[in-house]
Amino acid sequence: DTEVTQTPKHLVMGMTNKKSLKCEQHMGHRAMYWYKQKAKKPPELMFVYSYEKLSINESVPSRFSPECPNSSLLNLHLHALQPEDSALYLCASSHLWGQRSDTEAFFGQGTRLTVV
Amino acid sequence: AQSVTQLDSHVSVSEGTPVLLRCNYSSSYSPSLFWYVQHPNKGLQLLLKYTSAATLVKGINGFEAEFKKSETSFHLTKPSAHMSDAAEYFCVVRPVGNDMRFGAGTRLTVKP
Numbered sequence: 001d002t003e004v005t006q007t008p009k010h011l012v013m014g015m016t017n018k019k020s021l022k023c024e025q026h027m028g029h030r031a032m033y034w035y036k037q038k039a040k041k042p043p044e045l046m047f048v049y050s051y052e053k054l055s056i057n058e059s060v061p062s063r064f065s066p067e068c069p070n071s072s073l074l075n076l077h078l079h080a081l082q083p084e085d086s087a088l089y090l091c092a093s094s095h096l097w098g099q100r101s102d103t104e105a106f107f108g109q110g111t112r113l114t115v116v
Numbered sequence: 117a118q119s120v121t122q123l124d125s126h127v128s129v130s131e132g133t134p135v136l137l138r139c140n141y142s143s144s145y146s147p148s149l150f151w152y153v154q155h156p157n158k159g160l161q162l163l164l165k166y167t168s169a170a171t172l173v174k175g176i177n178g179f180e181a182e183f184k185k186s187e188t189s190f191h192l193t194k195p196s197a198h199m200s201d202a203a204e205y206f207c208v209v210r211p212v213g214n215d216m217r218f219g220a221g222t223r224l225t226v227k228p
Contacts, residue, residue: 031214042206042218043160050214090159097213103148103167105208105216107160 002027006091006108014116015081021111023074023091032074033092033105034066043090049074050096081115088112118143118211122219130227135194137222139207142188148210149190151181155203163205166190177201202226 004025013019023032031050035043048056049068063085065077074091092105123138141149151163164175171183181192190207207219 033216042221045215045217048214056215092160092216094214094216097210103210104150104162104165105210106162107152109159 002106004091004093004106004108006089006111008111009109010112010114012114012116013078013081015083017081018077018079020078021076021089021091021113023076023093023108024072025093025106026072027093027106028071029093029095029106030071031094031096031105032068033094034074034076035090035092037088037090037110039087047076078113081113083115086114118147118209118215119217120149120207120209120219122205122207122222124222125220126223126225128225128227129197131199132196135192135197135201135224137192137205137207137224139190139192139219140188141190141207141209143209143211145212146185147212149181149183150208150210150216151175151179151190151192152206152208153203154206160206163192197224197226199226199228 007022033048034046036046037043045058046060047066052068063080067075088110090110091108094105119142121140149166152160153163154160163179164173166173166183174180179194183190205222210216
């Protein structure tokens with residue numbers, strides 16, 4: 001199984017709503033990532049988890065709150081978002097650096113988020 | 117800082133002609149390098165990867181790339197373009213650590 005599964009595929013939320021994006025993988029990867037991708041732009045790194053601990057936070061606003069409850073799951077909690085936060089949110093996973101020679105990341109299909 | 121620079125934002129080729137997508141990297145260490153492809157409204161698919169083994173790397177769908185340390189380059193090539201190759205291509209660097217950074221992307225257009 002080389003899949004990273006993201007739910008939901010599409011999400012429309014108001015600026016006062018609270019919602020969560022979910023990501024799941026069963027490849028035994030201990031590094032998990034959230035990226036944000038605006039239209040016609042490359043994915044931008046938001047957060048990295050290593051061994052279920054937050055290891056990189058790219059100065060993301062606190063209205064985005066990541067959580068890694070176990071080695072297979074990654075969540076992104078959303079609260080009080082702005083319309084400019086509308087984007088494709090991609091989850092990825094990989095083996096940790098130095099663990100294996102296969103260092104590539106596997107990406108989910110993304111959640112297309114629209115904030116109204 | 118570790119980074120990648122994709123030298124062309126848009127490349128247009130005719131079907132059946134060669135494809136060259138250029139990528140230069142900046143890294144203090146010998147990084148892992150990848151090429152990913154993204155078709156419209158789709159996720160990211162790995163085309164190929166360099167992880168300090170062979171410098172000429174073969175990937176899926178006839179793509180290959182050559183790692184040249186002296187030129188800090190990792191250009192993607194394909195001998196003959198197909199219409200289905202039209203997509204956005206990203207060069208990605210993973211230096212030492214768990215930090216994967218994308219280039220700005222190159223949009224490949226294939227003309228019939």
